[in-house]
Amino acid sequence: MKDLLDLTALEAHEAMVAGDLGAEEYTAAWREAAAGDELNAYLWRDEGGEEAAAIAVERDCVAPIAVKDIFTTEGVPTTAGSRILEGYRPPYTSTAVRKLLEAGAPVLGKTNMDEFAMGSSNENSAYGPVLNPWDRERVPGGSSGGSAAVVAGGLAPWAIGTDTGGSIRQPAAFCGIVGLKPTYGAISRYGMIAFASSLDQCGPLTRTVSDAALLLGILQGRDPLDSTSVGLEGGVSLPDREDLSGLRFGVPAELGHDEYDSGVRAVFEQTLKRIEALGGEIAEVSLPSSEHGISAYYVIAPAEASSNLARYDGVRYGMRAGGDGDLIEMYETTRSEGFGPEVKRRIMLGTYALSSGYYEAYYGQAQKVRTRIAQDFDGAFSKVDFVVTPTAPSVAFKLGEKTDDPLAMYLNDFFTVPMSLAGIPAISIPAGLAEPEGGGPQLPVGFQIAAPAFAEQRLLDAAYALEQGLSFEARPGGADG
Amino acid sequence: MADLEAVIGLEIHVQLATKTKMFCGCELSFGDEPNVHTCPICLAHPGVLPVPNEQAIRYALQIGAALNCEIAPRSIFHRKNYFYPDSPKAYQISQYDIPICGAGRLGEVRIHRAHLEEDAAKMIHVGESGRIHGSGASLVDFNRGGTPLVEIVTEPDLRGAAEAAEWARLLRETVRQLGVSDVNMEEGSLRVDANVSVRPAGSEELGTKTELKNMNSFRFLQRGVEAELARQRELVEAGGTVEQETLHFDPASGTLTSLRSKEEAHDYRYFPEPDLVPLAPTEEMLREAREALPELPVARATRYESMGLESDAAKLLAREPEVAAYFEATCAEAQGVDPRVVANWITGDLTAELRKRDHEEDFTNPTVPPAGVAQLAKLVAEKKISHGSGRKVLAVLVAEGGDPAEIVEREGLAQISDSGQLESIVEAAIAANPDAAEKIKAGNNKAVGAIIGFVMRETKGAADGGEVNRLLNEKLGS
Numbered sequence: 035m036k037d038l039l040d041l042t043a044l045e046a047h048e049a050m051v052a053g054d055l056g057a058e059e060y061t062a063a064w065r066e067a068a069a070g071d072e073l074n075a076y077l078w079r080d081e082g083g084e085e086a087a088a089i090a091v092e093r094d095c096v097a098p099i100a101v102k103d104i105f106t107t108e109g110v111p112t113t114a115g116s117r118i119l120e121g122y123r124p125p126y127t128s129t130a131v132r133k134l135l136e137a138g139a140p141v142l143g144k145t146n147m148d149e150f151a152m153g154s155s156n157e158n159s160a161y162g163p164v165l166n167p168w169d170r171e172r173v174p175g176g177s178s179g180g181s182a183a184v185v186a187g188g189l190a191p192w193a194i195g196t197d198t199g200g201s202i203r204q205p206a207a208f209c210g211i212v213g214l215k216p217t218y219g220a221i222s223r224y225g226m227i228a229f230a231s232s233l234d235q236c237g238p239l240t241r242t243v244s245d246a247a248l249l250l251g252i253l254q255g256r257d258p259l260d261s262t263s264v265g266l267e268g269g270v271s272l273p274d275r276e277d278l279s280g281l282r283f284g285v286p287a288e289l290g291h292d293e294y295d296s297g298v299r300a301v302f303e304q305t306l307k308r309i310e311a312l313g314g315e316i317a318e319v320s321l322p323s324s325e326h327g328i329s330a331y332y333v334i335a336p337a338e339a340s341s342n343l344a345r346y347d348g349v350r351y352g353m354r355a356g357g358d359g360d361l362i363e364m365y366e367t368t369r370s371e372g373f374g375p376e377v378k379r380r381i382m383l384g385t386y387a388l389s390s391g392y393y394e395a396y397y398g399q400a401q402k403v404r405t406r407i408a409q410d411f412d413g414a415f416s417k418v419d420f421v422v423t424p425t426a427p428s429v430a431f432k433l434g435e436k437t438d439d440p441l442a443m444y445l446n447d448f449f450t451v452p453m454s455l456a457g458i459p460a461i462s463i464p465a466g467l468a469e470p471e472g473g474g475p476q477l478p479v480g481f482q483i484a485a486p487a488f489a490e491q492r493l494l495d496a497a498y499a500l501e502q503g504l505s506f507e508a509r510p511g512g513a514d515g
Numbered sequence: 516m517a518d519l520e521a522v523i524g525l526e527i528h529v530q531l532a533t534k535t536k537m538f539c540g541c542e543l544s545f546g547d548e549p550n551v552h553t554c555p556i557c558l559a560h561p562g563v564l565p566v567p568n569e570q571a572i573r574y575a576l577q578i579g580a581a582l583n584c585e586i587a588p589r590s591i592f593h594r595k596n597y598f599y600p601d602s603p604k605a606y607q608i609s610q611y612d613i614p615i616c617g618a619g620r621l622g623e624v625r626i627h628r629a630h631l632e633e634d635a636a637k638m639i640h641v642g643e644s645g646r647i648h649g650s651g652a653s654l655v656d657f658n659r660g661g662t663p664l665v666e667i668v669t670e671p672d673l674r675g676a677a678e679a680a681e682w683a684r685l686l687r688e689t690v691r692q693l694g695v696s697d698v699n700m701e702e703g704s705l706r707v708d709a710n711v712s713v714r715p716a717g718s719e720e721l722g723t724k725t726e727l728k729n730m731n732s733f734r735f736l737q738r739g740v741e742a743e744l745a746r747q748r749e750l751v752e753a754g755g756t757v758e759q760e761t762l763h764f765d766p767a768s769g770t771l772t773s774l775r776s777k778e779e780a781h782d783y784r785y786f787p788e789p790d791l792v793p794l795a796p797t798e799e800m801l802r803e804a805r806e807a808l809p810e811l812p813v814a815r816a817t818r819y820e821s822m823g824l825e826s827d828a829a830k831l832l833a834r835e836p837e838v839a840a841y842f843e844a845t846c847a848e849a850q851g852v853d854p855r856v857v858a859n860w861i862t863g864d865l866t867a868e869l870r871k872r873d874h875e876e877d878f879t880n881p882t883v884p885p886a887g888v889a890q891l892a893k894l895v896a897e898k899k900i901s902h903g904s905g906r907k908v909l910a911v912l913v914a915e916g917g918d919p920a921e922i923v924e925r926e927g928l929a930q931i932s933d934s935g936q937l938e939s940i941v942e943a944a945i946a947a948n949p950d951a952a953e954k955i956k957a958g959n960n961k962a963v964g965a966i967i968g969f970v971m972r973e974t975k976g977a978a979d980g981g982e983v984n985r986l987l988n989e990k991l992g993s
Contacts, residue, residue, distance in 0.1 A: 106562045119561065126555045128562060225562040232789035260564050261791050338789055341596050344605030345559045365598060388784035397786060
């Protein structure tokens with residue numbers, strides 16, 4: 035048998051169900067591994083203290099899991115990476131975590147993230163950046179950077195994160211793991227601290243596509259506590275497709291070569307060849323409105339965020355500063371000290387976009403673009419089964435490289451934002467390694483596959499077949515598979 | 516200068532009497548310990564989501580049906596953003612461009628819209644003034660926060676303060692009879708704001724309006740609107756212009772103070788609530804809302820008018836179901852009596868008697884059952900007693916109860932219409948008032964009062980007035 039920590043979550047689960055693996059021993063091994071976090075990936079770990087009582091599982095039968103610190107967990111610190119929620123212990127547990135606990139998956143810890151999920155590098159965390167396990171001078175991506183880093187870095191068998199414009203897929207790509215953003219509504223958002231409510235979606239970050247399927251099966255479902263949730267009809271089965279024959283993969287014609295690095299392009303093109311070798315067909319599709327995706331996204335998401343984050347006012351919970359003067363002074367001091375610069379930037383952007391007299395020009399217009407983008411995908415899916423792109427324009431960049439240039443940072447979401455706006459599922463799987471533009475050791479490159487809404491099963495089946503065909507086995511630390 | 520016409524529209528907030536709040540499972544309450552009916556959702560903890568209360572939607576549909584509103588097939592919830600401690604999310608979930616109930620009508624007044632929203636928490640400002648300015652601290656009670664509300668907005672169809680108050684009473688009765696709200700103004704389950712403006716009579720354009728808040732009784736509503744109309748008229752007549760502002764009416768002093776001007780108005784940054792899907796009532800919900808409607812005051816008044824009642828009497832009797840039931844029971848007992856006569860007895864003498872005795876318009880548990888009034892009305896209609904005697908009987912009935920016929924007997928009020936008996940009394944009256952008799956003969960009919968007065972004294976009011984007149988005419992040719 036493999037080393038305990040080398041088992042995939044699915045393998046461990048099957049071994050536990052078969053009685054070949056002791057759940058206690060397995061979970062203890064992962065607790066020990068998590069305790070060795072040198073990546074600043076965990077904000078809180080279950081060390082068996084009192085806090086953990088609220089998240090105890092009846093029986094361990096599913097691999098323990100790392101949870102992005104955006105999911106409320108009763109009694110357990112939940113900060114969303116923000117100073118304003120420092121010390122906050124929610125009085126209730128999110129639906130996603132509850133489902134994990136009910137399935138028998140103990141929570142290993144809460145992972146670091148960009149503040150309120152706003153960021154593409156994890157440098158916006160109030161608790162310091164997460165380091166990329168492949169190269170500790172580089173970012174793990176964001177905003178679910180902690181969740182991606184723990185899975186890639188051997189600090190957790192698997193994790194959950196959230197994706198608003200790419201926050202699962204891009205860090206999965208940067209860390210060389212699988213990241214799935216399900217269809218909007220597939221998984222309950224109840225207890226998932228809101229960034230942009232019409233876009234936020236919970237999803238798995240895993241080592242393999244099968245693990246992602248297992249986790250999605252646990253998490254998905256209509257939740258009476260989330261009016262926008264619908265679940266996935268028929269649930270999710272483990273993928274077992276061996277080839278891609280009869281499947282058509284659409285490459286957007288608008289995918290110019292300027293948007294992404296040559297190393298990424300090389301891996302992308304190799305992957306297209308691999309698809310053909312597996313019997314799949316490559317076709318060109320047109321997504322003319324996608325180029326406006328970033329603009330629309332950076333109006334809609336901040337607009338919703340400006341409203342979602344208004345509740346952090348120092349009155350009921352979390353941090354409070356000032357208040358010796360009057361109410362307004364307390365609001366201003368609390369929010370000035372509690373929020374980081376990127377959060378403040380987006381609150382201001384969003385407030386402006388919703389203001390009387392500007393609403394139609396910004397929010398109204400952005401919603402029209404959003405509708406167009408969704409229509410583009412509808413059109414594409416009438417011709418092909420999937421749309422494929424690189425997940426991110428580059429491999430993981432260096433810490434501090436883009437912190438002074440928000441627009442360059444925003445462009446990281448170029449390939450992932452259109453699917454978020456359309457509400458459709460998309461998965462990033464590791465497809466190969468490439469040298470960064472400036473040179474240096476090779477880093478993972480993600481390949482993104484998008485499918486029509488609620489076609490998760492088909493998406494996972496195809497991703498699984500491609501994953502087997504690619505047999506990407508590289509691990510951080512130079513072990514080149 | 517042309518006369519200035521008042522133009523008034525009302526905005527009415529109705530707290531729905533559901534079991535739980537609009538978007539969470541907390542119980543509704545009034546007067547409980549502060550902050551006991553709260554949960555992560557209505558305290559706006561991070562990550563929570565709203566789930567609409569189905570009963571509140573059904574109640575809103577009933578209100579829409581009662582107000583003859585068009586129901587939107589898909590209405591949208593919006594967020595109304597503002598920072599204040601009474602709003603824990605810092606936005607109120609309300610409806611904006613597509614409310615659940617669109618255009619409608621109640622009586623003479625058109626309804627602009629009616630929409631669903633959630634109530635704010637209650638602020639208590641510690642200190643002498645009870646208002647935020649000058650208070651040492653402010654406390655928030657979240658028990659009320661999230662209570663379902665329907666906000667009803669009228670078109671500016673009202674033309675006076677009294678008319679506004681009268682219509683607001685009709686609306687309250689209508690909503691009360693649906694059973695969807697306590698409609699208690701003192702407790703705040705019914706809150707009325709008024710938009711007030713003036714314009715030259717006959718003009719079609721609307722003047723600049725002010726919004727009056729905090730009128731927690733119909734009397735204060737009327738007084739507040741009167742005060743504001745007087746202020747605007749004086750201002751305009753002196754050549755000034757009305758500024759758009761929100762005003763607070765203090766009933767104790769009768770004064771209006773400005774809460775905020777147009778410049779200080781909030782930008783609520785409305786946008787569609789992404790946590791909720793469009794509200795699409797099913798056919799079953801719409802049907803149930805229509806079928807749940809009892810006969811409401813306006814429909815009942817129309818029915819009474821078709822029975823021959825004057826419009827005012829019909830509306831008065833139709834407004835409260837207890838009064839309406841009393842009226843209808845009385846009509847049923849008083850077979851053969853014109854309903855108009857029954858209506859007159861109830862709206863006139865009976866109401867006056869009840870008021871005198873402090874049973875103010877209490878028709879729920881009346882000292883006189885409908886049968887008593889019916890019997891009385893019949894005795895008068897059949898000329899067994901005079902109208903004046905009838906009023907005396909009614910006074911006794913209200914004071915002591917009993918049987919009208921027995922009271923007539925006991926008090927000797929049976930009408931004397933026997934000509935033989937009356938003739939001798941009339942002759943005695945003429946004899947006792949010779950001057951008056953001469954004047955009547957000379958054509959001065961005013962003098963007849965003295966003679967009739969004599970007859971009525973002699974008969975203790977039991978004489979049939981018509982018969983007395985006939986006899987006088989015969990004898991004096993008057």
